[in-house]
Amino acid sequence: MRNNHVKIIALVFALQIVLTDAGRQATAQAGKAAYPAMAPLDQYLISDEKSEIALARSAAPGSISDGAEVMVLGREGYKTAVKGTNGFLCIVERSWAQDADQAEFWNPKIRAPHCFNAQAARSFAPIYLMKTRLLLAGKSKSEITQAVATALDKKELPALEPGAMAYMMSKQQYLNDQGKSWHPHTMFFFRGDMAKSWAADDPNSPVMTANDPEQRVTILFVLADKWSDGTAAPLNMP
Numbered sequence: 001m002r003n004n005h006v007k008i009i010a011l012v013f014a015l016q017i018v019l020t021d022a023g024r025q026a027t028a029q030a031g032k033a034a035y036p037a038m039a040p041l042d043q044y045l046i047s048d049e050k051s052e053i054a055l056a057r058s059a060a061p062g063s064i065s066d067g068a069e070v071m072v073l074g075r076e077g078y079k080t081a082v083k084g085t086n087g088f089l090c091i092v093e094r095s096w097a098q099d100a101d102q103a104e105f106w107n108p109k110i111r112a113p114h115c116f117n118a119q120a121a122r123s124f125a126p127i128y129l130m131k132t133r134l135l136l137a138g139k140s141k142s143e144i145t146q147a148v149a150t151a152l153d154k155k156e157l158p159a160l161e162p163g164a165m166a167y168m169m170s171k172q173q174y175l176n177d178q179g180k181s182w183h184p185h186t187m188f189f190f191r192g193d194m195a196k197s198w199a200a201d202d203p204n205s206p207v208m209t210a211n212d213p214e215q216r217v218t219i220l221f222v223l224a225d226k227w228s229d230g231t232a233a234p235l236n237m238p
Helices: 014-026 028-034 049-057 120-123 124-134 141-153
Strands: 069-074 076-080 089-093 112-115 163-168 185-191 209-212 217-224
Touching: 049 069, 049 076, 049 089, 049 112, 076 124, 089 124, 112 120, 120 124, 120 163, 124 141
Parallel strands: 069 089
Antiparallel strands: 069 076, 089 112, 112 163, 163 185, 185 217, 209 217
């Protein structure tokens, strides 16, 4: 056990989350009705740059995020607001980080602080940054999906590097209307669909993954019992 007592829980909530997902599917129609199109851009922006920097940094403990590069969203895309020293990149993702078929793709309330390590900053974050630029240029969801697929096929986007991961431990995160802040967690990115080789999400398996076909990765989730500021996260969260 590490001295800082930040206990990493290897997905003991998997069954609970599967049950929650069933509820999400039941409300998917309502979500589609609630967010049928992009809201005015101002609803996605954070007007105070210092607030967005602080929110982005809250994705990881200060020992990591204090030395990270920080990017903030503007009307033409993300720009670097703070230069980093440790290779990490902290950013607040918006709703269009999801796949295009998700009900909350246009939810303007979503604020998802990430701190990517150097490998993910170089090879995974560029997909989201590209999607953002295309969206702000007026491209449709289908056009964005096709453009990303073409860029991956032509290797215009970098191949995912081994060891790519991200922290998502912000107490202020708002991931969707159902889960809201969910759990503090880390994510590990792997090429292709790895769920079968890990037996992830099988009955009684403690391993939980999400397959993201648009970005061509499998994400392994590891939950933590504390937020990035060191305060305890309730264990009975949905």
